[in-house]
Amino acid sequence: MLNLTANTFKHGVHPPENKEETNGLPIRQFPFAPLIILPMQQHIGAPSQIIVREGQEVARGQLLAKANGYMSVPMHSPVSGKVRKIANVPVISGQMAQGIYLEPFPFSSQEVIEGNPIPLSASPEEILQGIQDAGIVGLGGAAFPTHVKLKIPEGKTCEHLIINGIECEPYLTTDHRVMLEQADDIFMGIRYLLKVTGAKGVIIGIEANKQDAADHLSGRIPKDLPVKVQVVPVKYPQGAEKMLITSLLGKEVPSGGLPIEVNAVVVNVATTAEIGRLLPHGQGIQERVVTITGPAIRKKGNYLIPIGTPLRYVLEQVGASENISEVYMGGPMMGVSASNLDISIVKGTSGIVVFGDNDIKKTEKIYPCIKCGACVDACPIFLNPSKLGILAKFEAYETMAEDFNLMDCFECGSCSFVCPSNIPLVQYFRLSKGIVRKRKAALQT
Amino acid sequence: MTILIALLTLGGLTLLLALMLTIANKKLYVYEDPRIDVVEGMLPHANCGACGYPGCRPFAEALVNGEMLPGKCTVSSEDGRKAIAEFLGVDAGSEEKRVARLACAGGLNVAINRAKYEGLTTCRGEALISGGSKGCSWGCLGHGDCETVCDFDAISMNEFGLPVVDEAKCTACGDCVEVCPKDLFSIHPVSHRLWVACKSLEAGDGVLEDCEVGCTACGKCAMDAPNLISMVHNLPVIDYSKNHQIQVPIQRCPTGAIVWIDEKKGIIKGAEAKKIIRKGKKMLGES
Numbered sequence: 001m002l003n004l005t006a007n008t009f010k011h012g013v014h015p016p017e018n019k020e021e022t023n024g025l026p027i028r029q030f031p032f033a034p035l036i037i038l039p040m041q042q043h044i045g046a047p048s049q050i051i052v053r054e055g056q057e058v059a060r061g062q063l064l065a066k067a068n069g070y071m072s073v074p075m076h077s078p079v080s081g082k083v084r085k086i087a088n089v090p091v092i093s094g095q096m097a098q099g100i101y102l103e104p105f106p107f108s109s110q111e112v113i114e115g116n117p118i119p120l121s122a123s124p125e126e127i128l129q130g131i132q133d134a135g136i137v138g139l140g141g142a143a144f145p146t147h148v149k150l151k152i153p154e155g156k157t158c159e160h161l162i163i164n165g166i167e168c169e170p171y172l173t174t175d176h177r178v179m180l181e182q183a184d185d186i187f188m189g190i191r192y193l194l195k196v197t198g199a200k201g202v203i204i205g206i207e208a209n210k211q212d213a214a215d216h217l218s219g220r221i222p223k224d225l226p227v228k229v230q231v232v233p234v235k236y237p238q239g240a241e242k243m244l245i246t247s248l249l250g251k252e253v254p255s256g257g258l259p260i261e262v263n264a265v266v267v268n269v270a271t272t273a274e275i276g277r278l279l280p281h282g283q284g285i286q287e288r289v290v291t292i293t294g295p296a297i298r299k300k301g302n303y304l305i306p307i308g309t310p311l312r313y314v315l316e317q318v319g320a321s322e323n324i325s326e327v328y329m330g331g332p333m334m335g336v337s338a339s340n341l342d343i344s345i346v347k348g349t350s351g352i353v354v355f356g357d358n359d360i361k362k363t364e365k366i367y368p369c370i371k372c373g374a375c376v377d378a379c380p381i382f383l384n385p386s387k388l389g390i391l392a393k394f395e396a397y398e399t400m401a402e403d404f405n406l407m408d409c410f411e412c413g414s415c416s417f418v419c420p421s422n423i424p425l426v427q428y429f430r431l432s433k434g435i436v437r438k439r440k441a442a443l444q445t
Numbered sequence: 446m447t448i449l450i451a452l453l454t455l456g457g458l459t460l461l462l463a464l465m466l467t468i469a470n471k472k473l474y475v476y477e478d479p480r481i482d483v484v485e486g487m488l489p490h491a492n493c494g495a496c497g498y499p500g501c502r503p504f505a506e507a508l509v510n511g512e513m514l515p516g517k518c519t520v521s522s523e524d525g526r527k528a529i530a531e532f533l534g535v536d537a538g539s540e541e542k543r544v545a546r547l548a549c550a551g552g553l554n555v556a557i558n559r560a561k562y563e564g565l566t567t568c569r570g571e572a573l574i575s576g577g578s579k580g581c582s583w584g585c586l587g588h589g590d591c592e593t594v595c596d597f598d599a600i601s602m603n604e605f606g607l608p609v610v611d612e613a614k615c616t617a618c619g620d621c622v623e624v625c626p627k628d629l630f631s632i633h634p635v636s637h638r639l640w641v642a643c644k645s646l647e648a649g650d651g652v653l654e655d656c657e658v659g660c661t662a663c664g665k666c667a668m669d670a671p672n673l674i675s676m677v678h679n680l681p682v683i684d685y686s687k688n689h690q691i692q693v694p695i696q697r698c699p700t701g702a703i704v705w706i707d708e709k710k711g712i713i714k715g716a717e718a719k720k721i722i723r724k725g726k727k728m729l730g731e732s
Contacts, residue, residue, distance in 0.1 A: 094574075094576010094577055094582055095582055337575060339574065339577065339578055340560070424570075427564055427565050427574075428570075
């Protein structure tokens with residue numbers, strides 16, 4: 001069954017993996033924090049609409065907020081407890097956004113209440129609705145509502161369902177552990193996804209550094225499922241949707257297009273497992289697997305953490321050292337450096353990587369571009385980061401977007417990683433993309 | 446002979462092309478009011494857009510067409526506006542001078558930074574990295590993007606890393622409004638002297654932890670001027686359509702978040718506002 005191919009995308013980088021310390025540690029339940037802080041904007045789209053009031057007692061798994069429109073998902077209570085306050089809470093974007101402060105009951109058994117089960121025999125529309133009702137978003141980090149992604153547009157067909165178990169981000173071992181420990185959930189999720197997308201074949205893409213997970217999964221494929229496990233070479237950003245399609249199918253997703261253009265749908269493996277685990281019980285997401293690692297953490301590991309657990313509490317529990325210098329939500333390549341420890345774990349948090357003062361090289365002086373072309377050789381989608389960087393410096397944002405395909409950049413960070421002049425290229429591009437989007441929106445109104 | 450052929454060919458070609466150009470000039474002629482050029486010459490050529498037009502030439506066209514009055518150009522001098530008005534034979538019109546106002550008073554001496562930022566030294570760059578290092582989510586990041594973008598040198602950063610607007614130089618072009626990632630600038634008529642210098646939507650002591658001069662939403666200003674000021678989302682909102690030329694609301698403000706921007710004396714705080722004497726940077730945990 002195992003199909004080791006050398007097929008992969010061109011370019012890319014090889015950052016140090018640093019996964020050895022946590023990839024052998026089983027997933028462990030994390031304790032409940034004395035106060036849960038639950039922002040309503042945990043996904044891409046409209047924030048969820050709160051339907052509970054202050055002082056109300058809620059059960060674990062109870063609906064706290066409903067989806068506000070199609071491009072939104074509901075929010076379920078991660079604990080049995082009391083709504084202490086509905087107020088602004090700090091979120092990773094640095095803003096304060098509406099959220100709920102929840103106080104767990106100290107001696108509650110914390111049982112999850114059952115909802116309306118969605119059986120496998122349900123229609124695709126019912127399953128899609130069930131996925132939205134469960135509050136499922138892309139757990140790889142982007143937090144894009146899964147039901148929107150799975151909706152196949154009119155006139156398009158989905159042939160390949162790709163389950164993304166790549167996890168190319170250094171340090172993180174979340175998906176690795178999920179694949180080893182939740183194989184049954186993953187295959188159950190695949191059954192639901194097959195029904196929704198109508199795909200003919202399923203490929204589970206796994207990077208070569210997780211051979212044990214590949215062996216584990218391929219040994220457990222149910223006879224009636226058209227599933228193939230494919231191991232791809234270790235390279236960053238292998239786990240990016242478009243790169244993975246190139247590696248597995250040999251096709252390129254057109255510029256500005258979605259994977260459905262090449263008849264494929266890509267779903268993260270942890271999201272698949274969550275669909276398979278929650279839908280048969282009609283429950284919503286209350287917790288997620290997070291890798292907590294980095295040189296400044298004493299008790300590294302993969303933890304099942306209730307959504308909304310404050311970052312400060314998490315760091316206390318895992319024994320973070322005193323001189324924390326940088327905390328990354330997500331991996332070190334694409335994650336966001338937190339400026340505030342009062343934010344909480346959200347659905348999109350796949351890992352927390354913590355560095356102390358002496359563990360991380362301080363940003364050196366930024367030198368001018370020497371036009372060495374290292375970034376051009378690293379960019380997986382064949383942009384010209386060198387030229388783009390120079391244009392960004394001179395604020396030629398329109399030229400960047402129109403002549404140099406800035407908007408195709410998905411901010412993987414390979415260019416910044418290889419730049420010998422320490423130019424923060426990705427930061428330039430994120431900034432430029434934001435400005436281009438803002439100007440376009442201003443033109444339309 | 447050869448020379449003659451060459452001369453005739455080229456000469457003929459010249460005449461033919463000249464004829465075509467002449468015909469094109471007559472047939473495709475577009476009449477343009479000659480006054481537009483003159484008026485454009487009298488405008489300041491700042492192309493700032495404060496008048497609402499993309500640049501000085503479109504504004505000159507609007508002036509000649511009578512759609513606008515010269516007073517709309519706040520960059521011109523009084524004499525310049527009069528000259529245009531006389532030339533066109535219209536009333537100069539009076540436009541109240543408008544300036545950019547900053548809704549933040551949290552300089553380095555009063556507001557803490559909870560993190561250290563490394564990267565692009567622009568506010569817009571820093572705002573991308575989880576909102577920047579400032580303790581207050583709404584506060585000025587202090588890299589001076591507004592100072593850089595201002596074409597008129599009207600904005601300068603003071604010693605505490607806060608932009609200060611020179612009312613005399615400001616033309617209300619709105620470049621600083623657009624560039625600020627925290628949306629702290631807004632364009633107001635210069636007569637709006639009662640001003641809320643805070644954007645924090647938080648209330649209570651939580652605000653003071655991050656910034657000593659933030660609005661704690663105590664509501665004293667709204668109590669003292671109930672018709673003028675209302676509290677919306679933990680911030681006082683001044684209804685500028687009412688009479689706002691009073692200094693009553695600032696008097697009892699405990700932090701000095703609501704101020705009076707005096708023409709000569711600059712920013713005036715109320716009598717009960719706490720005095721800030723710290724000259725250095727405020728550190729985390731310092732009270």
